[in-house]
Amino acid sequence: MRLGKNQLQAVEKALFEVARKQKSSAGPVELPLPDFWASVGQLTASLEAELSETVQSEGMTAKAQLQTRRLGNVRTLVTDLTRIRLNAFTQHAVLVNLMKGGGAEAAAALQHLSVIDWERHDPTERAYYQSLGHLVDKYKHDVAWKELVNGSNGGTNSASPPAPSPDASLTEFTEPTPEPELQSPPPAPMTEPNETWDDPEFDEEDRIRAMDGFPDRATGADPHPPEEISVSDTIGGDLMRIRILQDLSDPIIAEDGSEITLVEGDVESCPSLIAETLIAAGLAVAAPL
Secondary structure, eight states, X not given: XXXXXXXXXXXXXXXXXXXXXXXXXXXXXXXXXXXXXHHHHHHHHHHHHHHXXXXXXXXXXXXXXXXXHHHHHHHHHHHHHHHHHHHHHHHHHHHHHHHTTSOHHHHHHHHTSOOOOGGGSOHHHHHHHHHHXXXXXXXXXXXXXXXXXXXXXXXXXXXXXXXXXXXXXXXXXXXXXXOOOOOOOOOOOOOOTTOOOOOOOOOHHHHXXXXXXXXXXXXXXXXXXXXXXXXXXXXXXXXXXEEEOSOOSSOEEOTTSOEEOOOTTOEEEEEHHHXXXXXXXXXXXXXXX
């Protein structure tokens, strides 16, 4: 079912709300809409279509740049939400699987884990969760996990070995043997006051040669020269090299606030999102080196 404009706005609002709740929750939070991820897919497709229409009709105006930023924020949010939700599902599946058959303490701990209502989650997330259970079972079988935890007797309680009787020698009191007094080391021989210090012969030329042998200690040069920083590292994002096919009526505002006027035939390195937008609108083509 294709969603209308108001429904897409509700999906975008729900996406931000789910991401906010999921960041503060260790377990997977419930989704507010059925077919949540399919609705988010319609949202991103609608934003892409609006941006393409704006660029074709008006050029890369301020409106188009706002739409570009909005689309980028939605895509970043989808990536972060997917990552933290998969981590939550993984942690929940592993804990539940390891606590099964682990005794009374494990059963008590299992009760503190929230039960997942799959009616409030996406079917693909349920399939992912179930596949994790099979993987954990295979891992436990491969490493003989039950024997590692419960021992070779399968977890049955065997009679504990009798405690050894205390040694009589440890309970009887004996008079401590006095320790021998430590003798102080003999004093160092005193130097006669009439002894003289012989200054070793050391030629000035030998001193200069010794200094040349360690130039890094005699100079003030920095032994660690500064590393070169590329242009892409300075800008802080991925760049894409494109060639302009048509003149743009309005300049493009770079991330540092400067305006860039693009005309036909120019070859520029732009952020990947803006470059892909211009290519999709037919205003530019990729020009890799």
